[in-house]
Structure formats: C-alpha cells, structure tokens
Amino acid sequence: GEGRAVRVLDALSTGLRANLPPGVELIEGDIADPAAVEAAVAGVDGCFHLAAIASVARGVEDWLGTHRANLTGTITLFDEVRRQQRPVPVIYASSAAVYGDCADLPITEAATKRPLSAYGADKYACELHAVVASHVHHVPTVGLRFFNVYGPRQDPRPPYSGVVSIFCERVRRGAAIDIFGDGGQTRDFITVADVVVALRAAQGIAQGAVTARLSPGTPVFPDAPVFNICTGIATSVIELAHTIATLAGVPAEIRHAPPRAGEIRHSVGSPDLARQVLGLTRPEALRDGLRRVLDWLGPPD
Ligand code: UD1
Numbered sequence: 001g002e003g004r005a006v007r008v009l010d011a012l013s014t015g016l017r018a019n020l021p022p023g024v025e026l027i028e029g030d031i032a033d034p035a036a037v038e039a040a041v042a043g044v045d046g047c048f049h050l051a052a053i054a055s056v057a058r059g060v061e062d063w064l065g066t067h068r069a070n071l072t073g074t075i076t077l078f079d080e081v082r083r084q085q086r087p088v089p090v091i092y093a094s095s096a097a098v099y100g101d102c103a104d105l106p107i108t109e110a111a112t113k114r115p116l117s118a119y120g121a122d123k124y125a126c127e128l129h130a131v132v133a134s135h136v137h138h139v140p141t142v143g144l145r146f147f148n149v150y151g152p153r154q155d156p157r158p159p160y161s162g163v164v165s166i167f168c169e170r171v172r173r174g175a176a177i178d179i180f181g182d183g184g185q186t187r188d189f190i191t192v193a194d195v196v197v198a199l200r201a202a203q204g205i206a207q208g209a210v211t212a213r214l215s216p217g218t219p220v221f222p223d224a225p226v227f228n229i230c231t232g233i234a235t236s237v238i239e240l241a242h243t244i245a246t247l248a249g250v251p252a253e254i255r256h257a258p259p260r261a262g263e264i265r266h267s268v269g270s271p272d273l274a275r276q277v278l279g280l281t282r283p284e285a286l287r288d289g290l291r292r293v294l295d296w297l298g299p300p301d
Pocket of ligand 1: 054055056095096097119146147148149160161162163164166178179180181185187237260263267
C-alpha cells in the first residue's frame with residue numbers, strides 16, 4: 001500500500017498463491033534452503049520473517065523436521081541478511097509458546113521463559129539467535145511474540161489449524177464442536193489485521209533505529225527487543241464456542257473430548273509494552289473478528 005515492491009518466499013505448505021495480491025513476486029522455496037533465502041533477500045530494505053510450522057502438535061510428531069523449519073530456517077535468514085553488508089531490519093515471529101505455563105497473568109515480556117513444546121523451544125532459540133544477529137552481525141531485529149492469531153483465510157482443515165477456524169467451520173456446516181477437556185482453558189485471541197499493524201509498527205521502529213545509528217548522538221535501539229502481540233483479554237474455549245454459535249444464529253452443539261496432552265491452561269498476555277513502544281491501539285473486538293471469519297467462510301454448502 002506504500003508503493004513498495006514486495007517479494008515473498010513461501011513453500012506454500014499451508015498458504016495459497018491465490019492469497020497474494022497481484023504484482024507480488026513469489027519465490028516458491030524453503031526457508032532453510034540458503035539459495036532460496038539468498039534470492040529472497042537480495043536487495044531488500046526490510047524483511048518480515050513469518051515462515052514456520054506453527055502447529056504444536058506437528059512438533060510432537062516431527063520434532064526434527066519442525067526444528068529445521070522453525071530454528072534452522074530463522075538462522076538461515078539471519079545469516080543471509082548479514083551478508084547484505086548494510087543494515088536490513090528483520091521483524092520476526094516469535095510466540096507466546098516461549099513462556100510455557102506461566103503462573104502470573106497477564107504474562108509480561110519479563111516473565112520466565114520455560115517453553116513446554118518443541119515449537120516454543122525453537123521460537124525461544126530464535127530470540128536468542130536474534131540477539132546474536134544484532135550484537136555480533138549488526139542485523140537489527142524485532143521479535144513479536146504472537147498469542148493466538150486468527151482471521152479470514154486461515155485454512156480451517158484440521159488437525160493443524162487454529163481453534164477459531166475449526167469452530168467457525170463446524171458451526172457453518174451444522175456439525176458438532178469438539179472441546180478438548182472442560183473448555184475452561186483460556187487464550188488471548190488477536191486478529192491477523194492487528195498483527196499486520198504490529199508488524200508494520202515494528203518495521204518502523206527498526207528502520208528508525210537504523211537511521212539513528214547512522215547519525216551520532218541519537219539514542220540507539222536496544223539489541224533485539226521482543227514484544228507481546230496480544231489483546232490482554234482472556235477468553236475460555238467454551239465461551240468461544242458459545243459466542244461463535246450465537247453469532248451464527250445456531251444452537252451450540254458441544255461435545256467434550258479428552259484434554260490435549262501437555263496443553264497450557266491459561267495464556268493471556270500484557271499488551272502494555274507494545275502499546276507504549278510500538279504505539280499500538282485498541283485491537284479489534286473478538287465478536288467483530290469472529291463475524292469476519294464467519295462472513296469469509298460464507299453460507300453452508
Ligand atoms: C496456538 C498456536 C501456536 C502457538 C500458541 C501460542 C495455532 C494453531 N497454534 O496454540 O502456534 O504456539 O498458540 O500460545 O494457532 N481446541 C479445542 N477444540 C479444537 C481445537 C482446539 O478445544 O477442535 C482448544 C485447544 O485444546 C486449546 C485451544 O482450543 O486449548 C486453542 O487451540 P489452538 O488453536 O490449537 O492453539 P494453541 O494450542 O493455543
């Protein structure tokens with residue numbers, strides 16, 4: 001929207017080419033393949049790194065394969081960016097999964113990091129390598145710890161999709177909703193539109209820091225900052241199910257399935273730091289976001 005050229009590197013493992021607006025260059029390739037990444041970063045002014053296998057469940061089944069995408073992929077990118085010989089800011093996706101089961105809610109950035117999944121462990125390692133990228137290789141980075149991201153175009157096909165897409169799709173088809181456990185577990189749901197705003201704000205501060213570094217006397221950006229990207233609002237899974245059914249105008253048909261092994265009970269983040277530093281404002285209300293997912297799915301087939 002700012003008249004800049006955009007190049008995308010994507011393996012299209014979950015995304016679709018049709019989701020890209022016209023005029024965007026697509027390199028179909030793997031984030032852990034140095035040649036693909038080199039081609040993707042050649043000549044760019046900035047980079048958003050979102051490539052990952054975001055499913056905690058897939059990390060259980062394919063520990064090493066997800067590690068390759070999630071950590072080796074990130075290091076491959078940092079390594080190629082540092083070869084650019086000029087400061088190219090990298091804004092990368094971290095995750096609330098770095099915290100593990102946190103007792104103090106809402107979770108602040110300073111909370112203890114004790115990931116309980118391979119995915120969370122790899123994301124935490126990405127943050128540690130971001131410090132190296134910044135400190136040793138002078139690659140400016142900003143990490144964004146996404147909480148539960150949802151919105152239109154998230155593929156609702158289980159088992160690796162998010163709960164919002166799965167529930168909306170079930171309700172649309174008139175099928176029953178499966179809740180793992182009692183449904184009292186809570187999550188902090190944020191729309192993809194709000195995440196895009198956060199990504200651009202982070203790019204803005206990183207770019208500002210690069211400019212500041214070039215002019216002596218101006219304050220220097222701290223090394224490799226990270227921010228929670230969340231709403232600060234906890235919603236239980238059962239409440240989510242009822243809200244979606246109400247919005248769709250159907251009775252909620254709920255079944256209880258066994259709880260997911262090793263699942264985090266409560267996850268809600270503090271958005272205060274991101275609001276202060278990135279200037280983020282009030283996020284979209286859950287009902288509005290859910291309505292947009294239902295609209296996108298359309299009427300039952
Ligand atoms: C999500 C992210 C993960 C990230 C984490 C950060 C997705 C797919 N995963 O994991 O990448 O690391 O947040 O905190 O976005 N549930 C049901 N029934 C269903 C599906 C899910 O009851 O059919 C429940 C789950 O048990 C869980 C909640 O809904 O309690 C959310 O599940 P899910 O959307 O898979 O996300 P997280 O596991 O929180």
